[in-house]
Amino acid sequence: MKPLSQSTIAHLREIADAPDFSGTRYSIIREIARGGMGVIYEAEDRELQRAVALKVLANEVSDANAAARMRAEAQTIARLEHPGIVPVHDAGALPDGRVYYAMKLVRGTRLDEYARSNRGRTDLLRLFIRLCEAVAFAHAHGVIHRDLKPENVMIGSFGEVLLMDWGVARSSTDASEPGLIIGTRGFMSPEQERGEAVIDARADVFALGRTLELLVDKTDRRITAIIRKATNADREQRYRDAGELRDDVTRYLDGRPVSAHRENVLEKAARWMSRNQALVTIVLAYILMRVIVFLWVNR
């Protein structure tokens, strides 16, 4: 047999790595992303004639444990039917043995890129609230994401917020292997960094706090207080779940008092005036007019 040339080796690399979709309803279009556990492809579902995203277990992790984890990931996402969580359409094993699942193909911009494109503060806070709603929904169903970060959040073409990559999500009742560090540095909570076995919703609250910190400038003491509370090193001092954090950010956006910050009289007055700008303007205009009339009469 003649020796393998470099071009043949490049081709063999491709066929050894490419998932085998023969006999399935999917045709691969391109590779979108590659993570530690799986590779995500854009594919066509020939039965329904639509584009989907397929997550396939990577070659290098195709053992039984990894396959079980991937199935669990698909089942976790499938249980979480929420507009902010990418729906799973199908799951199974390919003829080559690799586990895969098909989900909605999200076309949009990652939150970190979206935030860099000079978006307004109110717009970003509204997106953040929608992100909190998706996480709160997961928390209400006993699921902890454990790897929240702006890179895992997509903003769709119609402004929809979708939380992605549930690969390390766990049920809040399951303990991790002690010492196993799961998450992304800069976003993972101190208890995750310590490799603690029990990680609860407050770990996601910490990551949300870190995300919020990247979305807004910290000139306002109330938003700073919200971030400080969400990212407190002591989890007992944080919001109990994403729902509580969402409520506080919503109150902030509505100009109402937030639970994370005790206001003094001046701050209360400033916030009241900011919230009632139209009324304040009318009153000030009226006072100014009265002053002018008074000065005119007594000139």
Next chain:
Amino acid sequence: MPVSTFPTTRRSVVLALRSDDAEERSRAFDTLVAIYWKPLYKCARVAWSRSREDCEDLTQSFFATALEKDALASYDAAKASFRTFLRLLFERHVLNQVKAAQRIKRGGGATQLAFDEAEGEMQSEAGASLSPEEYFQREWVRSVFALAVQRVREQVPERLFALFEAYDLSDDRTVSYRALAARFGVPETTVTNQLASVRRQFRRIVLDTLREATASEEEFRAEARALLGVDA
């Protein structure tokens, strides 16, 4: 829904080097020689610019000494990958041989290696601009794939291998399934299905070969990424 057919995990021959069973140790050694001799030989020839005669002696003597002294069994997975360990061991062997200015012709029980084949392969390859590590890695990839192709040839029917050879092992990437169907006298769908089947076999054999040549799951993953040229 297709049924999951996970490849059976092959026993690591790196670990089998420490087996109490002499026959198992010997089989493990032969497997590792099959994967690594060409990359080592070619690395010495091209990256270190040594003569063919020198390199033949160095490669033969390296494996003969390793077998005699059970040197490969000293591999510690915590320190480096087996591939790196073997390359460094070979480098040390070369230095020692040069220092001693010895030229040991070994015969008899030494592993017989096809040096002419390796020389023939090197005629068509350019590699002088690569560092010894890069060159060794490139040749290791070639060696693993060549061994996998050889195993595929042994395991699949001749007709299927001929199809695989005509399409996937050919440098001509313009060959179409339709042309192959005409050449082999089968419908195009048969070409598609049979190629998919051989490729599935090829992929399983590549991963099995890699599992054999690594000592731990972590090393397997790192080597799989290096072999398949992917960044996780």
